[in-house]
Amino acid sequence: MPETITAKSPFDVAKIREDFPVLSQKVNGHPLVYLDNAATTQKPWRVIKRMEKFESEEYGTVRRGAYQLSESSTRMYEEARQKVADFLGTPDRNEIIFTSGTTQSINLVAYSYGRKFVKAGDEVIISNIEHHANIVPWQVLCEEKDAHLKVIPVNDRGELIMEEYEKLLGPKTRVVAVNHMSNALGTINPVKEIVDMAHAVGAKVLIDGAQSTPHLNLNMKDLGCDFYTFSGHKMFAPSGIGGLYGKMEVLKTMPPYVTGGDMIRQVTLEKTLYADPPSRFEAGTPPISQVIGLGEAIDYLQAIGMDKIAEYEHSLLEYGTKVLEEIEGLRLIGTAARKASILSFYTDQIHPHDMVTLLDQDGIAVRGGHHCAQPTMQRFKVPATSRASVAFYNTYEELDLLGASIRRAIKLFS
């Protein structure tokens, strides 16, 4: 272990690992090394058991029935909303809208806010290192409205070029939509600066927090963004649930995105009056059990402490970077000064798809591909990368195993 790395973790990793049943299994005869946390994370027993208890003993529909099961389900559902609000650092839980995840959250904003406020000739700014979920909805909006999509370029380390961003901003900018943390490179963007600069020209800001939410201590009120998105399955909670934080004053100006039951104040056959946020944006029966699971995952993360998680993951990232840098012929894609969790790499000898297949033979789960970020791949002139991404249940030893397995794969192909 390099001298610069502290081997001591701020918490007991071995004990943490016992919380995650999936981690104790073997894959291809080897202990599973799960390093695909940027794609999706594993769930602790607490979350699994909480959902099982809810489904088996407590299940009822929300927001409707006046009987006990429905009332208590509704209370638990709203308590989970409060947990998300506390986790994201907003005092008003009505600023939290449950969605199926980041993709739906961004679409909600692009359709609802975008279609009302973006007009012909207006501009929307994204960056060169966005996930497709934060590109396509804006492209569709701009095409429909005859608006223009502008792109913040990145330098060779994968950092946004802020001088170029400043040049793109102007009186026509309506929305700036960038990620807090890139899923392909791990770059942490200077979101506070991005928000302040956009607000200075009167634009609204959406931050795609799909990657940052499980790694950083967040505070919406300090950050000041208008929208922030997240996905439960990337933060040790179930898939199919996530959300959107929106400033109440902005949410109130927005029309519904999906319509139907639960989002209304009153319906006559002639006209419908909409409910206030968040109900206005939560039409239909929600995934109740998943919401309860999300609340439990947040309790679990809060009990460990987001600062401790960030500290440990940072040392894992530094260690993993050293391990990979020592491998001849391997190029790290994404070397920003501020990054988290992600080690994206490329070797000329092996295509990433072959690389990840060989790593799997050693029980190591990493992702190979364009990571739904093809413009990022185009910027770095690679067809795809292999990507290892750590969470707080990973260890230095697992990163050593990754290094050894990559070396073996390269040897096989040279």
Ligand code: PMP
């Ligand atoms: N944005 C980023 C940065 C992501 O990493 C992802 C998931 N890979 C998404 C958006 C989309 O999230 P979801 O599939 O959970 O909707």
